[in-house]
Amino acid sequence: MSALTRTVGRAARGLPTAIGAGAAQIRPVASGSPRYDGRTFSNPEPSAVLTLRDGLSLLPALLRRRDGGRPSTAVPLVTAPPPAQAGDLAVTWLGHATTLIEIDGRFVLTDPVWSRRVSPSPTVGPARLHPVPIAVGQLPALTAVVISHDHYDHLDLATVRQLVATQSAPFLVPLGIGAHLRRWGVPDDRIVELDWDDSHTVDGLELVCARNRHFSGRGLRRNTTLWCSWALIGPRHRVYFGGDTGYTEAFAQTGRDRGPFDVTILPIGAYDEHWPDIHLNPEEALDAHRDLGGGLLVPIHWATFDLALHSWAEPVRRLTAGGGDARIATPRPGERVDATRPGPADPWWEGPDPTT
Template sequence: MGATTVLGLARRAAVGVAGAMGLTWVVRAAWGIPSAMGASVSAIAPVAVASARYRNRQFHNTEPSTQVAPGSAVSLLLSALTRQGVGRPLGAIPLATPEVPERAGALAVTWYGHASVLVEVDGYRILTDPVWSERVSPSPVVGPARLHPAPAPLSELPPVHAIVISHDHYDHLDRETVRELVRSQDAPFVVPIGIGAHLRKWRVPERRIVELDWGASYCLTGTGPGADDLVITCTEARHFSGRGLIRNTTLWASWVIAGPTRRVYFGGDTGYTTAFAAIGATSGPFDLTLLPIGAYDVHWPDVHMNPEEAVRAHADVCGGEPGYGLLVPIHWATFNLAFHGWSEPVQRLVTAAKAAGTTVAVPLPGQRIDVNALSPQVPWWEDVRRQ
């Protein structure tokens, strides 16, 4: 066999191997996508139709809003081509090992990253928007990846009393995390109307699904001598939903978590809205607010708040009382979902909060903050920014 023939066979073999590897990657990238995307429109609609906010097979915001500002297509494309990497930190993001007291405290919060928070309210533990997967995407190999590891595995979470979901975007509702929580916990999933269809597709038991419209509540009944109830209320947000090309088939929400002595507001993911003042008037003021401060941009001003708007929202839901309550920022630092710098949201937040007289605590991922025993704030993000 001549050298030319051997070289030709080698080249064809290399092409074949590369093709097989490429095919393997494509198969891996596509594996499980239909299931991860969740329920179909036809499966969601029978429940969704009961809501007054559901018209023409879609949910709607109270205030007019657009997902992308009109006329911004060219500018958005340019940002995507030139600024996508600015949201990555210069160095490693420090983590804290979560403290897990035997009993839940009166008011404490452990931030696991993004909008995943373990809230302790009057002896109850509530888990919000749990996402432990490496990527926020229907694909295991394509889509925004974590900028820091999860501070602890799901198996190390203490028993929780409820799992609250704000909406069905991948960075707030994750199939693999849900499946693990079905195995490791026995708490109900308290979700906006329509999301129950996703959970049913992922084999969450019906007894563990609580679907609520804006204004509806779910009560956790206290057990043991002297135990009191905790009420979780679905409240308005200004956002959108969708896990595929069809949008707004499920509702989005913020949440009021009210114990007998402490009250917490979980903003989930939302643009600034006049609904905050109404929530404050009917359910506030709040001892603790968990408000999103990241992934904002001029191209989508209606659906994500910037840090200054978060400070304003805190004041609104606290009834405009100056200095009332503690603001803990969420929805930043864990995934690169916009075109701003990694630490920009928290820098702007601290500046705006100081000007407004708002008390802010910025935990490390994994850090537990006891609201009744606050320590001086350490600006740990500055060390990440300087690396």
């Protein structure tokens, strides 16, 4: 019994802090939004979300699949540090939804997660399938950090605290997430909270909080904070970061209002028929890319954490098979893609990388 108690104690250590702020701390900012009903945010389009009962019904399938969501060999990484100076247009995928974007000489970091697990517990929850290619301390000076929503695989307490200590850039977040950041020690003057369609300019770079179709929640609370994608509009280039989203009519609207985009960074993994409205599948990501007037598509939200029932490489296989004439870059984690002259696609996920 004492061993069990110790195990439970380790799993629960730090949970209240990691879960973040409560509704009372979030409400003062959220209540200013027409999308907030006094308790929660919602999508304009009907959007079914997996219920607890649905989740329990999936347990047999999860048990049968065993290691189907894991790669058969080590994931090849590129561990070269990023350049000290940002280029005109480039993307370094660091795994899952964490990317380092270079746009018109500025660096923007998206959904930074360096922790081993995407969970409020350090010992329980989905663990990484590959290491982070670089350390937080190797990041260059950032212009901004953007966060799409407050799920653990997109908003990570330990990483936020590291960025507070090592960077001076502001955190741009959808409404309500500022309360989590304040609880974790982020100074007020480094937090910018925005509603859909609002924007904020940092060093000549306009960052637009763009409507998408998802949900939020930490612990047992759902939808107390807003979710979004981000449109980055520089003097010469435009980049769209999807974060995490299902297919929505908002893509076409954003394409008309803010596009066309030189690069779209869109999620392609963790989809399932049980939650079709809140995660893109690969074919929907291609549709979204076209809606946005995308030039180069960089897929994210696959390969790093096992969060669905599909096999590990299925998302990228479906994406490349159905891509048609779309320009698609498929970097290894840590690999920098120069969007002005991307190299040929390499199906590195099909076997060991001979260069490593």
